Amino acid sequence: MSRLVTAATVALSVFGASAALAAEKTITLAVKNMYCADCPFIVKKSLEGVPGVAKATVSYKDKTAIVTYDDSVADVKALTTATTKAGYPSAPKS
Numbered sequence: 001m002s003r004l005v006t007a008a009t010v011a012l013s014v015f016g017a018s019a020a021l022a023a024e025k026t027i028t029l030a031v032k033n034m035y036c037a038d039c040p041f042i043v044k045k046s047l048e049g050v051p052g053v054a055k056a057t058v059s060y061k062d063k064t065a066i067v068t069y070d071d072s073v074a075d076v077k078a079l080t081t082a083t084t085k086a087g088y089p090s091a092p093k094s
Contacts, residue, residue, distance in 0.1 A: 029090040046086035
């Protein structure tokens with residue numbers, strides 16, 4: 001019984017440590033080439049296709065995308081590459 005408890009404790013420690021290393025980040029991207037009301041849908045789908053992206057909100061009016069992602073899985077380069085491949089180059093908004 002004590003081995004089972006020890007194994008469970010170790011497993012929880014390992015999972016807890018890996019979760020602590022992962023951080024959820026949010027970034028605003030300036031997105032180019034959005035000229036119609038359908039463009040934000042395409043940009044959003046391209047961002048949601050990146051592993052680690054939790055949420056993407058795209059504004060046609062502001063020409064931006066606000067992306068929440070797990071930085072242990074995705075990075076800014078992956079996000080900008082996804083939108084660029086979809087025809088909408090983007091970069092972090094300054």
